[in-house]
Each structure stands twice: as structure tokens, then as C-alpha cells.
Amino acid sequence: MTATKIDGTAFAADVRAQVAEHVARLTSDHGITPGLAVILVGADPASEVYVAAKHKQTVEVGMASFEHRLPADTSEDDLFALIDTLNSDASVHGILCQFPVPDHLDERRVVARIDPAKDVDGLSVVNAGLLASGEKGLVSCTPLGCLMLLRDQVGDMTGKEAVVIGRSNLFGKPMGQLLLQENCTVTIAHSRTKDLAEVCRRADILVAAVGRAEMVRGDWVKPGATVIDVGITRIPHPDKPGKTKLLGDVHFAEAAEVAAAITPVPGGVGPMTIACLLANTLTACCRAHGLDEPEGLTA
Numbered sequence: 001m002t003a004t005k006i007d008g009t010a011f012a013a014d015v016r017a018q019v020a021e022h023v024a025r026l027t028s029d030h031g032i033t034p035g036l037a038v039i040l041v042g043a044d045p046a047s048e049v050y051v052a053a054k055h056k057q058t059v060e061v062g063m064a065s066f067e068h069r070l071p072a073d074t075s076e077d078d079l080f081a082l083i084d085t086l087n088s089d090a091s092v093h094g095i096l097c098q099f100p101v102p103d104h105l106d107e108r109r110v111v112a113r114i115d116p117a118k119d120v121d122g123l124s125v126v127n128a129g130l131l132a133s134g135e136k137g138l139v140s141c142t143p144l145g146c147l148m149l150l151r152d153q154v155g156d157m158t159g160k161e162a163v164v165i166g167r168s169n170l171f172g173k174p175m176g177q178l179l180l181q182e183n184c185t186v187t188i189a190h191s192r193t194k195d196l197a198e199v200c201r202r203a204d205i206l207v208a209a210v211g212r213a214e215m216v217r218g219d220w221v222k223p224g225a226t227v228i229d230v231g232i233t234r235i236p237h238p239d240k241p242g243k244t245k246l247l248g249d250v251h252f253a254e255a256a257e258v259a260a261a262i263t264p265v266p267g268g269v270g271p272m273t274i275a276c277l278l279a280n281t282l283t284a285c286c287r288a289h290g291l292d293e294p295e296g297l298t299a
């Protein structure tokens with residue numbers, strides 16, 4: 001392997017430490033404690049794990065964590081009533097509803113109900129629009145995390161060719177917008193892109209967010225490129241019966257022979273998502289109180 005392995009676990013720990021420092025200053029200088037409210041509807045086992053991890057890390061950085069667990073048959077009216085209460089609660093600076101929600105609820109309507117200033121997942125149409133127009137909003141956590149890793153690894157990205165594979169509202173589109181803001185020349189590829197390997201080969205920065213294990217092979221990677229692997233596919237573990245293993249969208253061993261730097265799966269992008277959720281909550285809190293935003297923790 002010749003590429004530098006980008007250590008997302010260590011980077012995320014550093015982001016959380018920076019957030020914790022800011023939180024401590026907010027509390028000591030202004031008597032303010034940032035608060036994050038997480039709503040979980042139903043008992044999806046994967047969501048339970050995410051919500052528990054978010055709670056733990058929120059408390060560890062000194063923020064207030066408000067968990068709201070609702071039964072799976074909660075009506076839209078009842079869920080919206082809770083969101084309205086949180087929207088007007090001054091001790092809550094960030095609100096997120098853990099997805100997926102049960103089928104009778106519409107995720108887009110749920111996100112739209114959250115005050116955009118508290119939409120720390122950055123998923124609302126308002127925040128997507130602010131990002132697209134180059135204005136300050138709250139940016140979706142995983143793309144924000146990738147941006148932080150890229151700024152650290154690449155530095156000035158001006159004039160770089162960037163290719164993002166995947167065009168979801170959650171990741172691909174905001175990632176493309178962020179790279180455009182960094183003055184990259186951006187291509188957003190997707191399932192209908194022709195000659196995807198050829199498109200990828202011109203990328204100085206290659207970001208893969210598809211969800212197809214090891215789709216990006218070594219010969220898709222431009223020598224010296226920086227590769228960010230967002231994809232997560234869980235497969236049965238080849239050596240440990242009954243266990244599973246995570247694979248990224250990039251064939252790590254092959255790509256690492258060609259790239260200058262690459263994120264592993266796990267331990268690359270994954271840990272950045274919650275760290276950026278905390279960074280967004282801090283940013284939302286600073287804005288709500290008219291205070292300076294934390295440097296280096298926003299887009």
C-alpha cells in the first residue's frame with residue numbers, strides 16, 4: 001500500500017474535542033449549554049444503536065441530550081406536536097428525527113416541520129437551498145465530515161477535478177455543492193452515467209457514495225488522487241461464522257496502490273457523521289445566541 005490511510009476515527013475524536021472546548025467556553029462565559037433533541041419513532045434495532053451513540057457522544061462533549069422515544073404507531077399529528085414544542089424550546093438548539101420512520105409517516109414532511117435553524121441534519125429544503133445558493137445554513141453531517149477530511153488532507157482544492165458518485169439529497173448533492181464552494185470542477189455521477197470508470201479516472205478527488213461493495217477498482221483511480229469512501233455494505237464475515245463485516249464502495253487494497261490518500265471502511269467517513277452532528281448543534285446554538293460560529297467546524 002502506498003496511499004496514506006486517512007484516520008477518520010482520530011479525526012472525529014479531534015472534532016469532538018474541539019466541540020467540547022467550545023461548549024465549555026459557552027457555558028463558562030455565557031451560561032449557555034447547547035442542547036440536541038433526538039426523536040426515535042418505533043424500535044428499529046439499527047436506529048436504536050445510532051440514537052444511543054448520539055446520546056453518549058452528545059453528553060461527552062458537555063451538551064444537553066434530550067431523547068424522545070415514541071411508539072411505532074405515533075400519528076403524524078402527535079409527532080408534529082412534539083417537533084413544534086422542540087422548535088419553540090430555547091434549551092434545544094438542534095433537532096433530529098432518526099430515519100427510517102414507520103411507513104405511515106412521510107420523512108420529507110417530518111424534516112419540513114423542523115425549524116431550519118435547528119435542522120442539524122441539514123436535510124430540509126431550506127438548508128439544501130441555502131447551500132445551493134452559497135448562503136449560510138446547516139449542512140448535512142456526512143458531506144460536512146468529508147469536507148473536513150478533504151480540507152485537512154488536500155488543503156486548497158481550487159481547480160481540482162472532483163467526482164462524486166451518487167446524487168442523493170442526503171449525500172451526493174450536498175457533497176457536490178461543497179466541493180464547488182471549494183472551487184473544484186465537480187462532476188456528480190450516478191447510475192445512468194456512461195463510462196463511469198473513465199469519469200472517475202480524471203478525478204483528483206474521488207468521493208464514492210453508492211452502497212455497492214468494492215465497485216470502484218484500482219484502475220478507476222487516478223494516480224495521486226484522494227479517495228473518500230462513503231459507501232457501507234454489510235456482508236457475512238468470510239472467516240467468522242455468524243458475524244458480519246463492512247465493505248466500502250472502493251476496493252481498498254487496489255485503490256491504495258494508486259491513490260495518495262484514502263479513507264478505510266470502517267474507520268474513515270463513518271465516525272465523522274456524529275462528530276459533525278455535534279458541530280452543527282454547536283453552530284446552531286452560537287447562531288441562536290448571536291455569537292461567533294466555531295471556526296473550522298462549519299462549511
Ligand code: NAP
Pocket residue numbers: 142165166167168169170171172189190191192193196209210211212230231232233269270271273
Ligand atoms: P442512495 O440514496 O441509495 O443513493 C445512491 C446513489 O448511488 C444514487 O444516486 C444512485 O444513482 C447511485 N448509484 C447506484 N448504483 C450505481 C452504479 N452502479 N453506478 C453509479 N452510481 C450508482 O444512498 P445514500 O444515502 O446517498 O448513501 C450512499 C452510501 O453511503 C450507502 O452505502 C450509505 O450506507 C452510505 N452512507 C454512509 C454514511 C456514513 O458513513 N455515516 C452516511 C450516509 C450514507 P441514481 O440516483 O441514478 O439511482
